[in-house]
Amino acid sequence: MVDEQCRGLRKDAERNRQRVLKAARELFAAKGMEATLNDVARHANVGVGTVYRRFATKEDLVEAVFEDGIDQVVGLAETALQQEDSWDGFVWFVERLCELTATDRGLREMVYSKAYGGYRVECARLRLSPTVSKLVERARGDGHLRPDIQSTDMPIIGLLAGTVSEWAGQVEPDLWRRYVAVLLDGMRHREGQPSLAVDALEQEQMDEAMRGWRPAG
Template sequence: MTSVDEPGSPSDRQPGPGLRADAERNRERILTAARRLYASHGLGVSMACIAREAGVGKATLSRRFASREELINAVFADRMDAYAAAIATALAAPDPWRGFVGYVQAVCAMQATDRGFADVLAMTFPAAKALEKRRAETYNGFLDLIARAKATGHLRDDFTDRDMVILLMANAGVIAATADAAPDTWRRLAGQMLRAWAVPGADLPPLEQAPAPTALYRAMVRLTRPAAGPPSR
């Protein structure tokens, strides 16, 4: 793909309305390319690959986003808003236990639809201030939800917020491993973890069926092969 604006071009250097319009177009190209590549390949995609996909020069990408963390912050701002909204919905549920179960399912589903976001929820980015601020706000809401769910008598007393972090890390790995062969495997994982966290007799949604042996075999075979990388053109 030919770059639409090469480093040092007049539109790169001269101020004015034209530059502002070009800069905004380039920013949107970069965000669109990053969203697409992160969603399909996870956060391992290089900045150089994103620049190629967006059709801009590396220097242009660096001017719009000075670091990988800054780009991640911009790409996933709306997803973090949805993440925060999920905890707000859970806290508003009349039954805190049902709110807790719904939150776990919703967040795991968010991971399943976007490999990049699956990685975001399983990692931390200290330099991405806005993203981490949103994460901290959601974390505090989750602590409140845990306390409410335990008060119902349905959530085990030994459950901690770290158990949810463990699930998100495990779910990111399951999604990456089974995306092509058994894309609903994450549902089984989330269901089994909810059963591990619940006290006997707690109300739980039906457990998703385990993936077919052939599907899991394909996923296991896939793990032995070199990962398919993003477009290299």
């Protein structure tokens, strides 16, 4: 009888944990890092104490939510590398990356800022960089991508899509797709095209920019 009660309590605890995680994903997607644990509790329709028993700090909850989110982006890049045509794979990745960053503010802030997330999230970020680099190098090496495009351009393209969505999403939710198409067309290699006026950021500069950007919350 005692064992059955314990199993029941464990099941209840896990259900509550999943409710909290689901609520956190939804709130972070809509509000970004400014959402608090109290906000999460209200959205999950559970007591604040229930949230704090599962996640002692906001940092713990962020880690649980966004380790999987960044792994999802890594998975997209790995899938894109499997496509036979390097340009098709590159375009597929950029479009899906931008869809995520345009529709999930929290993931955008987590991927492109180092203000949040601890060891587990940082490990996920470290997996992302070399995979995206391979994707860019392959398309560039095959002559599809202009030679001055670098892997450090990819986060900025994702941020641009997110900014368009944040600014005009209430008017036209898919407007970001228009500008991603414009950007992709501009990244294609064409004979005789002039070099870009400014070089891409070096990885060290990108890391510094990510450390310096502190979204609300």
